[in-house]
Amino acid sequence: MNMYNKGSGLALFTIIFLSISNFVNAQYYPHNDSINYKENYRGQYHFSPRSEWMNDINGLVYQGGKYHMIYQWGNKIRHGGYATSHDLLHWKDQGVALIPQNSFLPPDAKRNVSGNEVYSGSAVVVSGETAMKITGSEKEAIIAIYTGTGKGTCLAWSNNNGKTWQDYQGNPVGNLTDDAIPRDPCVFWHEPSSKWILAIYENGTTFYGSSDLIQWDYLSNINFGYECPDMFQLPLDGDENNMKWVLLDANGSYLVGEFDGTTFRKDESQQTFMMDVGPDFYAAQTFPMGNLPNNDPRIIQIAWMDHWNGGIGEIVWERNATFPVSLGLKTLNEQIRITRNPINEISTIYENTKVWDSQLIKVGTNLLKGVHSKKFELSLEFDLTGSTALNLGIKVANRYIIYDLYNKTLLSNELLPDDANHISIKLLVDWGQLEVFGNEGTFSYTQQFAFSPDHDNIELFSDGDIQLISMEFHELARTW
Structure with missing residues (x-):
């Protein structure tokens, strides 16, 4: 207390x-x-x-x-x-x-x-x-x-x-x-x-x-x-x-x-x-x-x-x-x-799942174009090898979640690539809550955030080429 x-x-x-x-x-x-x-x-x-x-x-x-x-x-x-x-x-x-x-x-x-x-x-x-x-x-x-x-x-x-x-x-x-x-x-x-x-x-x-x-x-x-x-x-x-x-x-x-x-x-x-x-x-x-x-x-x-x-x-x-x-x-x-x-039980409230296979992301590409939600789970994995990007990010309504490839930081906190030079990021986004997990949970970030109530846009962006290994989006059901 x-x-x-x-x-x-x-x-x-x-x-x-x-x-x-x-x-x-x-x-x-x-x-x-x-x-x-x-x-x-x-x-x-x-x-x-x-x-x-x-x-x-x-x-x-x-x-x-x-x-x-x-x-x-x-x-x-x-x-x-x-x-x-x-x-x-x-x-x-x-x-x-x-x-x-x-x-x-x-x-x-x-x-x-x-x-x-x-x-x-x-x-x-x-x-x-x-x-x-x-x-x-x-x-x-x-x-x-x-x-x-x-x-x-x-x-x-x-x-x-x-x-x-x-x-x-x-x-x-x-x-x-x-x-x-x-x-x-x-x-x-x-x-x-x-x-x-x-x-x-x-x-x-x-x-x-x-x-x-x-x-x-x-x-x-x-x-x-x-x-x-x-x-x-x-x-x-x-x-x-x-x-x-x-x-x-x-x-x-x-x-x-x-x-x-x-x-x-x-x-x-x-x-x-x-x-x-x-x-x-x-x-x-x-x-x-x-x-x-x-x-x-x-x-x-x-x-x-x-x-x-x-x-x-x-x-x-x-x-x-x-x-x-x-x-x-x-x-x-x-x-x-x-x-x-x-917890694994989160999968029981998945809705409207979308999956993306491995591909190269270039400047100006937004794989999440057309995806709209205010309550979702988003899981991504990237291979940093050969990347020309300095910043990789997800924008949710009025909030930016950025990985800095040069400083190896996510949301300005250290997240080092694994032995394969990969990083994984999982977002839980709710109407006023943001939880971010990285590299099998060794990174955890919790924040109350005033997401614009009228906005449900999501964007994936980078300022250079970067290899996406996989991405999954799950709308989450209302539990009330």
Whole structure:
């Protein structure tokens, strides 16, 4: 949870309380159902709340046959907004699950969690004895772990698939605070040591251990990170016998190393990198390891698509989430790098596909002439060998995405050709969202951008000859 409150507020909320007392799945539902998700800049396949402000992703879990997302909601006072999905693509805004004591919602919105505000955290799924201690039942439950400002690390729970949420009566369970520091607990199960691990923003990142999510013991500290830690394990270069731990912070900085259940140790030769070089990537969170259905081994990540940059003029709502990506680790130039790639499920919303084979692109050639869209995926691969071009670019409405062949940069950030002297670029473009991935996800760039609402033109251009290896265009279906 970023301490700054730079949201502009919404005129809509002068009327939000006039006739809004609806409930969805027993959550408080402070939204006007007439909102149709067709406002200027509203992402058509990126999640955003129906109305009001959102920021950090605070809990991602799969439970009860669906994916659950808790996120910070509310400009003046942070709450726990809540959404669900059956496929990670079509999200339903279920209203507000976690309502703090200082809520600005009407009195009939039950204040159901500890603390003045709900600051960032995470979520896990438990059952049996652990569930019994927290919920009073051994039934499987979602446990949200959050910072209740003025309290500390707190628990909230639901054992009816997210329909209702309750506060743990013994809150806080740790990290006592009079304000909001320490904050942002990330909890995961560490199988080798058979305990829960809590990583929290506290003098860098501090680790605690627990057998029951209630009693937490200090483990260690590392001088790394600012806000919203996340931590997980990934195979290096696809080798499941060579697993590495990744620790990241809200800004997208990450370390790669080893974790023994007590201490995180960065690999000595490993540098600190940013997993995304765009201006609007913050507070990314992943589904807990082993939590996905059908033994899906992926680490799937969703981030807040902003970095306190003032927005793009959204009306009715403010801010949104990134498109879900699958994470990986790849050795690149003797360093281990995070890879981010849109989840494969995106192919299920492809429409109006167009494919181009290998050919030489010359000055003045626009292979995308006649292609119009405001929501699409575009994948390209180029061979730079023998190219006479200095700049290669895609223009989307009023936005230029340029690769500089001389400096080897995409959007002014380094993207080196691979061993075959090729570069690959993938764009996700939505009504107000731009995500760019390069060279199998080793490059990632996230930006909110005010694409001209009335323009849907796309152009591929270069200032010299360059060899196109392949290009695919996919219109993406609206997911609302």
